Amino acid sequence: MKRTKTEANVVGPESPLSKCLIIALTSLKGGVGKTTLTMHLAAAIAEELENVVVLDADEEVSAVRWQQHAAADQIRLPFEVVAAQRNSLMRQARELARTGHTVIIDTPPNNREVLKSAATVADVVLVPVLPTGLDVDRLATTLELLTDLEAALETFNYAIVLNRFDARKGMAHEANQALNAHPRLETVIKSLSAYEKVFGQTPSELGQFRAMWAEIKVAFGEEA
Ligand SMILES: Nc1ncnc2c1ncn2[C@@H]1O[C@H](COP(=O)(O)OP(=O)(O)OP(=O)(O)O)[C@@H](O)[C@H]1O
Numbered sequence: 274m275k276r277t278k279t280e281a282n283v284v285g286p287e288s289p290l291s292k293c294l295i296i297a298l299t300s301l302k303g304g305v306g307k308t309t310l311t312m313h314l315a316a317a318i319a320e321e322l323e324n325v326v327v328l329d330a331d332e333e334v335s336a337v338r339w340q341q342h343a344a345a346d347q348i349r350l351p352f353e354v355v356a357a358q359r360n361s362l363m364r365q366a367r368e369l370a371r372t373g374h375t376v377i378i379d380t381p382p383n384n385r386e387v388l389k390s391a392a393t394v395a396d397v398v399l400v401p402v403l404p405t406g407l408d409v410d411r412l413a414t415t416l417e418l419l420t421d422l423e424a425a426l427e428t429f430n431y432a433i434v435l436n437r438f439d440a441r442k443g444m445a446h447e448a449n450q451a452l453n454a455h456p457r458l459e460t461v462i463k464s465l466s467a468y469e470k471v472f473g474q475t476p477s478e479l480g481q482f483r484a485m486w487a488e489i490k491v492a493f494g495e496e497a
């Protein structure tokens with residue numbers, strides 16, 4: 274993960290881990306796994322921390338609908354899901370973090386404004402990308418926006434996460450290599466049918482998401 278500006282800002286007693294983190298899943302591209310990763314990461318963090326909240330900033334409210342489907346089946350997710358209010362995403366996220374919540378923001382595709390707000394308020398910005406040439410190529414626009422924000426912010430941490438990795442596919446390895454040019458998480462998320470079937474249920478395939486959370490914590494100065 275890329276940490277920018279003074280390291281002292283992110284390590285030690287003032288480490289963001291001494292307060293609650295805000296993590297945003299962003300990409301201008303649709304269908305890359307933002308919502309899937311949001312819900313699984315939230316479930317993995319909720320194994321360790323109380324008060325985990327998914328803040329759904331997508332007008333399609335997929336995360337909220339996931340939670341509603343679960344509630345209709347008497348399933349209680351191990352974290353809350355809250356719809357973001359229009360024009361106050363940053364305030365809402367900050368207020369949740371200030372009141373002791375770890376916040377995971379799910380964002381819509383093709384929405385620069387929401388992407389910028391989410392990335393600005395977040396301590397960690399994760400960008401899922403699929404292992405195809407097209408997707409890696411399309412990543413450039415999202416990264417351009419993020420590096421522009423980076424120029425204006427005192428601290429900014431973003432990382433690409435390879436999603437739907439299938440080790441049997443040569444293309445996946447090529448894409449994996451191409452991503453090494455960017456700040457990225459070591460953890461890759463495999464392509465699993467379990468992720469396709471879990472809508473409306475408690476995410477349970479959490480191994481890689483525990484690893485993702487561990488990586489985030491290490492980037493913020495916590496011992497591995
Ligand atoms: N690692 C994975 N393995 C298998 N299926 C996956 C994986 N990640 C995502 N999917 C599937 O891919 C589809 C798109 O995922 P998802 O809805 O999470 O993407 P998104 O980026 O939130 O999309 P949108 O931009 O429309 O909000 C879904 O059907 C989801 O179940």
Ligand SMILES: [Mg+2]
Pocket residue numbers: 307308309331335379380381
């Ligand atoms: Mg989504």
